[in-house]
Amino acid sequence: MPTILRVIDLYRDREYFRQLLKIGLPITFQQFVFSLLNMVGVVMIGQKGEVAVAASPSHSVTPSFCAAPGMSKCRWRSAFLH
16 A cells, blocks of 8 residues: 555544553643743743843753652753742
């Protein structure tokens, strides 16, 4: 079976879309929460001024392990304690 026909068959399969939503919705929600946390961090640091925003690394605001239990060890909390 040619590749294009297999791809077309995937779009006709309801189970494919159920699995896609089952996997995709939690990932989408997680990325939304991380973006929201990043935005809150920038707003909080932005109150300190333009230089503080430019000096703060964006990767330290929402590391990927913050979704795990024990969020007290996340680095993003320490950014707001200084």
